[in-house]
Amino acid sequence: MLSEGSSFVKGIALGGTFCLLLSLLGSFAPGMQSSPEDHHHHHIKAPTKDELQSLSDSQMVELSQRVRVYCVIMVQPSVLVYWSTAKDTWGKHCDQAVFYSSESAKALEAVDLNEQDEWAKLRKALKHAYDNAGDLRWFFVARPTTFAIIENLKYLILAKDPNEPFYIGHAMKSGELEYVEYQSGIVLSYEALKRLVNVFKDEEKCPERGRALWKLSEEKQLAICLKYTGVFAENGEDTQGKGLFNSKSVGSLIQDSMNKNNLDVVEGCCSDLAITFSGMSPNQMQVMMFGVYRLRPYGHNFHDSLIFLPPEGSDND
Amino acid sequence: MTRQRCCDHSDKEELLETRRGREEVTMKGLSGSRCCFYMGFLVGTLSLYFLRQVWFEMSMEPDVLGEGQDSSVAALSKKRQASDSNNWRMEGATLINLNHPHHIGEDSSVADELYRKVRILCWVMTGPSNLQTKARHVKATWSRHCNVVVFMSSIDDPDFPTVGLGTGEGRDQLYWKTIRAFHYALEHHGNDADWFLKADDDTFVVVDNLRWVLSNHTPEEPLYFGKRFKPYAKQGYMSGGAGYVLSKEALRRFVEGFKTKVCTHTTSVEDLALGQCLEKMGVLAMDSRDTLQRETFHPFVPEHHLTGKFSKSFWYWSYCYYPIVEGPRCCSDLAVSFHYVDAELMYTLEYWTYHLRAYGYRYRYRPPLSQGLVERQAQTERPTVGTAGRGRTPAGITVGGDGDQSKAESGAKPLSDKGGKETLGKIPIDNNRTAVTQERQG
Numbered sequence: 001m002l003s004e005g006s007s008f009v010k011g012i013a014l015g016g017t018f019c020l021l022l023s024l025l026g027s028f029a030p031g032m033q034s035s036p037e038d039h040h041h042h043h044i045k046a047p048t049k050d051e052l053q054s055l056s057d058s059q060m061v062e063l064s065q066r067v068r069v070y071c072v073i074m075v076q077p078s079v080l081v082y083w084s085t086a087k088d089t090w091g092k093h094c095d096q097a098v099f100y101s102s103e104s105a106k107a108l109e110a111v112d113l114n115e116q117d118e119w120a121k122l123r124k125a126l127k128h129a130y131d132n133a134g135d136l137r138w139f140f141v142a143r144p145t146t147f148a149i150i151e152n153l154k155y156l157i158l159a160k161d162p163n164e165p166f167y168i169g170h171a172m173k174s175g176e177l178e179y180v181e182y183q184s185g186i187v188l189s190y191e192a193l194k195r196l197v198n199v200f201k202d203e204e205k206c207p208e209r210g211r212a213l214w215k216l217s218e219e220k221q222l223a224i225c226l227k228y229t230g231v232f233a234e235n236g237e238d239t240q241g242k243g244l245f246n247s248k249s250v251g252s253l254i255q256d257s258m259n260k261n262n263l264d265v266v267e268g269c270c271s272d273l274a275i276t277f278s279g280m281s282p283n284q285m286q287v288m289m290f291g292v293y294r295l296r297p298y299g300h301n302f303h304d305s306l307i308f309l310p311p312e313g314s315d316n317d
Numbered sequence: 318m319t320r321q322r323c324c325d326h327s328d329k330e331e332l333l334e335t336r337r338g339r340e341e342v343t344m345k346g347l348s349g350s351r352c353c354f355y356m357g358f359l360v361g362t363l364s365l366y367f368l369r370q371v372w373f374e375m376s377m378e379p380d381v382l383g384e385g386q387d388s389s390v391a392a393l394s395k396k397r398q399a400s401d402s403n404n405w406r407m408e409g410a411t412l413i414n415l416n417h418p419h420h421i422g423e424d425s426s427v428a429d430e431l432y433r434k435v436r437i438l439c440w441v442m443t444g445p446s447n448l449q450t451k452a453r454h455v456k457a458t459w460s461r462h463c464n465v466v467v468f469m470s471s472i473d474d475p476d477f478p479t480v481g482l483g484t485g486e487g488r489d490q491l492y493w494k495t496i497r498a499f500h501y502a503l504e505h506h507g508n509d510a511d512w513f514l515k516a517d518d519d520t521f522v523v524v525d526n527l528r529w530v531l532s533n534h535t536p537e538e539p540l541y542f543g544k545r546f547k548p549y550a551k552q553g554y555m556s557g558g559a560g561y562v563l564s565k566e567a568l569r570r571f572v573e574g575f576k577t578k579v580c581t582h583t584t585s586v587e588d589l590a591l592g593q594c595l596e597k598m599g600v601l602a603m604d605s606r607d608t609l610q611r612e613t614f615h616p617f618v619p620e621h622h623l624t625g626k627f628s629k630s631f632w633y634w635s636y637c638y639y640p641i642v643e644g645p646r647c648c649s650d651l652a653v654s655f656h657y658v659d660a661e662l663m664y665t666l667e668y669w670t671y672h673l674r675a676y677g678y679r680y681r682y683r684p685p686l687s688q689g690l691v692e693r694q695a696q697t698e699r700p701t702v703g704t705a706g707r708g709r710t711p712a713g714i715t716v717g718g719d720g721d722q723s724k725a726e727s728g729a730k731p732l733s734d735k736g737g738k739e740t741l742g743k744i745p746i747d748n749n750r751t752a753v754t755q756e757r758q759g
Contacts, residue, residue: 003349003350004349004350004352004353005353006350007350007351007353007354007357008353008354008356008357008360009357010354010357011353011354011355011356011357011358011359011360011361012357012358012360012361012364013357013361014357014358014361015357015358015359015360015361015362015363015365016361016362016364016365017361018358018361018362019361019362019365019366019369020365020369023366023369049422093675149675151675151676151677151678152675152676154676154677155676155677250665250668250669250673251661251662251665254661254664254665254668255661257664258660258661258664263457265457265664266458266664266667266668266671266672269664269668270668270673272420272672272673272674273673273674273676274673283620283623283624284620286623286624286645287619287620287623287624289645290619290623290645290648290669291619291665291666291669291670291673292669292673292674292675293675293678293680294650294680294681294682295523295619295650295652295669295670296650296651296670296674296680297428297462297523297524297525297526297670297671298427298428298431298525298526298528298529298651299425299426299427299428299429299430299431299525299528299529300420300423300424300425300427300428300525300671301423301424301425301426301427302422302423302424302674303424304676304677305677306676306677307677307678307679308675308676308677308678308679309679310678310679310680310681315644315645315646316623316644316645317681
C-alpha cells in the first residue's frame with residue numbers, strides 16, 4: 001500500500017513539473033525575448049512612490065539617463081497655427097522634438113516627407129526617427145492638436161526597459177484588434193520601433209499602401225504591423241487606474257464629469273499626472289502651459305524622486 | 318504516449334480512456350505501484366495545467382477597462398458626502414472649515430502652517446437665483462480652502478446655507494450688500510479670522526496663494542489688497558470682481574466709518590465706494606504683485622490675460638494702477654484670483670491648481686517665505702531640494718529641453734553640483750532664493 005501511495009505522489013510531482021516545463025518551452029517562440037506575461041497585460045501603470053524609493057541611487061541615475069523622449073510630431077501646412085503652438089509649448093519639453101510634414105512650409109522647420117497618404121507619412125516619419133534617434137530610447141508620436149506633458153510620460157515609463165517592446169497610449173478595441181488611439185498620443189519603446197521598422201520591409205504583413213477594400217486608419221495599420229512582431233497595445237494608467245492619455249480637452253472632460261456626478265467633479269475627471277489632452281485651441285494650449293507648469297498653491301510640496309529642469313529660453317513654463 | 322500529449326486539451330478524452338485501459342490492465346495483475354505512478358503523473362499534469370489556465374485568466378481580469386474606475390468614483394462620491402460633514406461645521410449660515418483639504422502623497426506642512434497663522438474669512442457675494450448655478454460651484458471648489466466661509470445673499474437660506482442681508486437684488490444693491498456683509502463678518506466672526514476676503518460667485522480664488530501674499534503683513538495694520546485700479550481715488554481702489562482682502566484693522570475702521578458717518582452709502586459702485594471709504598479711514602491700498610512685479614489678482618479669465626490682446630481703447634488700460642503686461646508675464650505663478658469664471662472653468666482651475674502637475678518639474682519661480690515662517694521652511698526644504706525622503710541630495714536629474722542642451726547636460730547630476738551651467742544654476746539650501754530666480758529671469 002505504502003509503495004503504491006508514494007509512487008502515486010511521485011507521479012503527481014513528476015507530472016506537474018513536466019507540464020510546467022512543456023508550457024515554458026511552448027512559450028519560447030522565435031524572436032520573443034521576454035515572457036508572454038508582459039504582452040498579455042494590457043495596462044501599464046505608473047510606478048508607485050514605494051517602488052521608486054526602493055531603488056538605489058545608482059539605479060535612479062541609470063533610469064534618469066535612460067528616460068529621454070524623441071517626439072515625432074506629424075504636421076502639415078494647413079495646421080500651421082497648431083504646429084507653431086506645439087513648438088512653442090509642449091514640444092520644448094521633449095529631449096528632441098522633430099516635426100514631420102507632408103510638404104515643406106517656409107515658416108517652420110520640418111522634415112519634408114513629400115507624402116500625402118497618412119499611413120505612408122507615418123511610416124516614413126517613424127523610419128526617420130529610428131534612424132536619427134541617437135541615444136534616445138523612447139518615442140512619442142502625436143499631431144500638434146494634441147497637448148502632452150512629457151514629464152508625466154517620463155514618469156510612466158520610468159521603470160520600463162526600452163529594450164523591451166512597448167506600445168502605449170489610450171488603448172482602444174476594434175473587433176479583435178487592440179490599438180492605441182492616435183489622437184491621444186502613441187508611445188513606442190526603442191525595441192518596438194526597431195521591430196516595426198523591420199516589419200515595414202514585409203509587404204505581405206505590413207504593406208505601405210493598404211490593399212484592403214476599405215482603407216484602414218493609420219492607427220489601426222500601425223497596430224496590425226506591430227501585432228505581427230509580437231507587440232501589443234497597452235493602456236497607460238496612473239497608480240489608481242485612471243487613464244493618462246485623453247483624446248478630449250480638460251474642459252470637455254470636466255463637463256463630462258459635471259454631467260455624471262455633481263459631488264466629485266475634479267476627482268472624477270482626470271488624473272493628476274495626465275499625459276495628454278486633445279481638442280484644445282492654440283490659445284488654450286498656452287493656458288495649459290500656465291496651468292501645468294506654473295499655477296500652483298503655495299506651500300504644497302511633492303517630494304518626487306526625480307527632478308526635471310525647465311527648458312532654456314522659455315517664458316511660458 | 319501519454320507524456321507527449323500531456324498538455325493537449327483535446328486529448329483529454331483519450332487520456333481518460335487510456336487511464337481506464339490501464340486500470341483494466343492493472344486488474345489483470347500488473348504491479349500496483351507502477352500503475353499508481355502513472356495515475357499520479359496524469360493527475361499531476363492535468364491539475365497543474367488547469368491551475369495554470371485559471372491563474373492566467375485571473376491575471377487577465379483587470380482587462381475589464383472602465384469598470385474599476387466607475388466604482389471608485391462612486392465610492393469617492395460617498396466619501397465626499399461624508400467628508401463634507403467632516404470638513405465643515407455649520408454655525409448658522411457660516412461654514413467653519415475643520416480640515417485644510419489634503420492631497421495624497423503631498424507634503425503640505427508649509428501650507429498648513431500658513432493656514433494656522435494667516436486665517437482668512439471668505440465671504441461670497443451671491444443671490445437666491447445664483448445659488449445652484451454659480452455659488453454651488455464655489456462651495457465645491459476654492460471656498461474649501463478658506464478658514465471660514467459665508468455666502469451672502471439678500472435672503473436667508475438655511476440649507477445652502479446663505480446669510481440674508483435684508484437687501485434687494487441687483488447691481489444697485491451691491492454696495493448695500495457689501496456694507497452689511499462686512500458688518501456681519503466683523504460682528505459674528507471678528508475673532509475667527511485675521512483677514513477678510515470679498516469675492517463674487519464668479520471669482521476663483523487660490524486661497525493658499527493669498528496666504529502667501531498676506532504672510533509678510535500683520536492684520537493689526539490697516540491694509541487692503543486686490544487688483545489695484547487708479548482712477549477716482551488718490552491711492553486707487555481694488556477691483557470688486559477680482560476680489561479684495563481687508564486686514565482686521567481695516568475692517569474695524571470700515572465699520573467705524575459707518576458708525577461715525579464718515580462713510581455713507583455714496584454710490585452703488587461697490588468697489589469704488591469701498592475704496593473711497595477706506596481711504597478716508599486711513600487704510601492703505603497695497604501692492605499685491607509678486608516679487609517679480611507680476612499681478613496676482615486678475616479681473617478676467619486666465620486665457621484673456623495670457624493670450625488676449627487688450628485693444629488700446631479698452632477701459633482697462635486707463636484703469637490699471639500698475640503697467641499692464643500681456644503674455645506669460647501678465648500673471649504670477651502664485652496667482653490669487655480670476656474673474657468671470659463660469660462653472661466649468663471653476664473646476665478646471667481647481668484641477669490645474671490643486672491636482673494636475675508635471676511630475677518632478679522644478680518651477681522657475683521659487684519665491685521666499687516671510688521671516689516668521691523662514692525657520693520652519695529651512696527645515697522642510699532640505700529634503701525637498703534633495704529627493705523624496707532620502708535625506709540626501711539626489712543622484713538623478715534629467716534636463717528637459719531641446720537637442721543640444723540635453724546632449725550637453727544629460728545624465729545624472731547631483732543637485733549640489735554648483736557648476737557654471739546656467740540651467741542648473743545655484744540651488745541654495747538656504748533662504749537666498751530670490752537671487753536664483755532673478756538671475757534666471759534676467
